[in-house]
Amino acid sequence: MKQWLQKMLYGRYGADQLGTFLMIIFVCLAILNLWLGWPHMWVIYALLLVCCYYRILSRNIYKRRAENQAFMKLYAPVRNWFKDKQERFRDRKTHKYFKCPKCSQRLRVPKGKGDIVITCAKCHNRFDAHT
Ligand SMILES: [Zn+2]
Structure with a gap:
């Protein structure tokens, strides 16, 4: 079983920051939908999951890496803003x-x-x- 899994995942792209972000969006939407109860939300869940697994299992590592770099270019200012606020709070005294x-x-x-x-x-x- 373990060997089969290793063999299947060999040469695949795997998880990255964009994949993690998509999974966080998925979980947030799932929690939000417990409250809202939209009936057709499963389409968005399915799209997010398919997208995540497609990226994880993809053999086109170059393309997935380029997607992740484009995401990180957009995400870096947001991350830096939070990091800055965190440092300011830590050093406030x-x-x-x-x-x-x-x-x-x-x-x-x-x-x-x-x-x-x-x-x-x-x-x-x-x-x-x-x-
Ligand atoms: Zn200066």
Whole structure:
């Protein structure tokens, strides 16, 4: 059985971020539909599942990788926004965040230092701030 599965999956693309995203959409829609009770939702479920399994079992690795890269290009700004908010929340007691007025670089400064001059690490622009 195990050998059969290994043999079947050999040379297949497998799971990736786009596949995971599609499965998360699938689960969210399933939960949402428990509440809404739309009768024809199974068509969307079936399409999502077929799409996921088609991608996982596909032998055209180059094409699946290109699809995933296009997805990651769209998804990266969203992921970075959440990551930024998470870091700001984690450091909220020890650091304060500033934006360089010249180049918009995000700058992290320790809290409780009073009035300071911040030098941008990217463009070396200097500006006053209170931490
Ligand atoms: Zn700057």
